[in-house]
Amino acid sequence: MNKTVLDLWVGLFVIAGIAALLFLALKVGSMSAVNTSDSYEVVARFENIGGLKPRAPVKSAGVVVGRVADIRFDNETYEAAVTLRVDKRYAFPKDTIAAIMTSGLLGEQYIGLEAGGDSAKLKDKDRVLITQDAVVLENLIGHFLYGKAQEGAPQ
Amino acid sequence: MLKRSIENLGNRTIQGVWRIGFATRFFLAMLLHSGTAFRRFGLTIREMYFTGVLSLIIILVSGLFVGMVLGLQGYETLQTYGSEEALGVLVALSLVRELGPVVAALLFASRAGSAITAEIGLMKATEQLSAMEMMAVDPIARVVAPRFWAGVISMPLLAALFSAMGIFGGYLVGVQLIGVDEGSFWSQMQSAVDFEQDILNGVIKSVVFGVAITTIALFEGYDAPPTAEGVSGATTRTVVTSSLAVLALDFVLTAFMFRGIN
Numbered sequence: 001m002n003k004t005v006l007d008l009w010v011g012l013f014v015i016a017g018i019a020a021l022l023f024l025a026l027k028v029g030s031m032s033a034v035n036t037s038d039s040y041e042v043v044a045r046f047e048n049i050g051g052l053k054p055r056a057p058v059k060s061a062g063v064v065v066g067r068v069a070d071i072r073f074d075n076e077t078y079e080a081a082v083t084l085r086v087d088k089r090y091a092f093p094k095d096t097i098a099a100i101m102t103s104g105l106l107g108e109q110y111i112g113l114e115a116g117g118d119s120a121k122l123k124d125k126d127r128v129l130i131t132q133d134a135v136v137l138e139n140l141i142g143h144f145l146y147g148k149a150q151e152g153a154p155q
Numbered sequence: 156m157l158k159r160s161i162e163n164l165g166n167r168t169i170q171g172v173w174r175i176g177f178a179t180r181f182f183l184a185m186l187l188h189s190g191t192a193f194r195r196f197g198l199t200i201r202e203m204y205f206t207g208v209l210s211l212i213i214i215l216v217s218g219l220f221v222g223m224v225l226g227l228q229g230y231e232t233l234q235t236y237g238s239e240e241a242l243g244v245l246v247a248l249s250l251v252r253e254l255g256p257v258v259a260a261l262l263f264a265s266r267a268g269s270a271i272t273a274e275i276g277l278m279k280a281t282e283q284l285s286a287m288e289m290m291a292v293d294p295i296a297r298v299v300a301p302r303f304w305a306g307v308i309s310m311p312l313l314a315a316l317f318s319a320m321g322i323f324g325g326y327l328v329g330v331q332l333i334g335v336d337e338g339s340f341w342s343q344m345q346s347a348v349d350f351e352q353d354i355l356n357g358v359i360k361s362v363v364f365g366v367a368i369t370t371i372a373l374f375e376g377y378d379a380p381p382t383a384e385g386v387s388g389a390t391t392r393t394v395v396t397s398s399l400a401v402l403a404l405d406f407v408l409t410a411f412m413f414r415g416i417n
Binding site: 007009010012013014016017018020021023024025028029052055057064098 | 201204208211239247265309311312313315316319343344345346358
């Protein structure tokens with residue numbers, strides 16, 4: 001079998017195609033398969049998670065430190081059990097607060113971790129004890145109207 | 156008159172079923188004789204030149220322009236909500252998930268699929284296929300299988316090039332021309348596009364489209380009546396059938412792949 005000019009062109013084509021795939025994998029997407037290996041999981045329980053979705057970011061001080069791995073409903077406590085997958089490079093104290101927050105007024109929801117003062121760190125499969133639920137806009141408006149009505153009532 | 160039309164309808168239905176059966180047998184024979192396509196890989200490389208390399212220009216240029224249009228139109232809509240930084244996400248997700256595989260497949264069907272059908276149809280019309288059989292060379296192994304594998308290998312590479320080129324086009328218009336912040340363009344894109352869910356599913360889609368298009372093109376060529384009219388009709392049918400097949404398959408695959416996400 002002889003080498004021909006065709007082989008050169010086809011070789012260039014294949015290399016360009018694989019380069020495009022690599023570009024898509026590395027520059028456009030984040031390789032989720034890579035960072036799952038060096039991370040640990042903690043569970044946080046919320047009474048209301050609002051619009052939180054799997055794969056939402058977990059941030060601390062505004063920096064993304066992990067992702068939401070799984071959201072389940074616990075039928076015994078009637079709470080939402082949210083599994084957070086946090087990068088191994090970041091360790092958080094045991095009394096860290098997990099709060100559901102919204103980026104911007106209409107943006108996506110994420111979990112904010114606020115570090116506490118405990119010297120013991122969270123380990124794999126630990127539970128975040130202090131949580132803060134998502135703010136539900138309807139409840140907020142309800143409270144506001146209720147407060148207004150109280151103000152205006154005759155003493 | 157009425158009897159005649161009913162007879163025609165029945166005849167067409169039976170012919171259709173007949174063709175589907177023949178197409179299935181043809182597909183299986185092609186897979187069975189694929190050994191030659193890999194043992195004599197030179198044959199497959201030659202076909203990859205004709206189906207893949209020669210489709211490059213149309214794929215790259217269309218990808219660039221599709222990405223540029225996405226950048227322009229996406230910006231127009233996003234800026235009314237004050238979230239033009241999400242332009243990268245919009246361009247990348249729509250290209251990687253849908254437009255890349257589908258538009259590249261449609262172009263591939265009209266650029267390479269029609270050429271395959273015309274070539275094989277003419278080989279049959281000029282009795283080259285029968286001549287091969289006379290020489291105890293199986294035309295399915297020697298002619299059809301290398302073209303099939305060349306198409307199946309080329310299609311995902313072309314779709315990836317289309318998506319990459321489109322994202323580059325979106326970047327050119329969005330960042331360089333309009334002035335969206337470059338850092339948030341890329342970083343929002345990276346945090347929203349997932350390798351497994353988005354990119355890998357796009358690659359799977361394009362492989363499926365490659366199999367569908369080349370199978371239809373090869374079968375139409377192989378089944379074409381050995382006349383000038385027959386070959387031209389078969390070429391038209393290839394483009395129409397494979398385009399419709401791509402769009403229908405895309406719907407089915409999307410329903411399977413992206414049901415769980417958002």
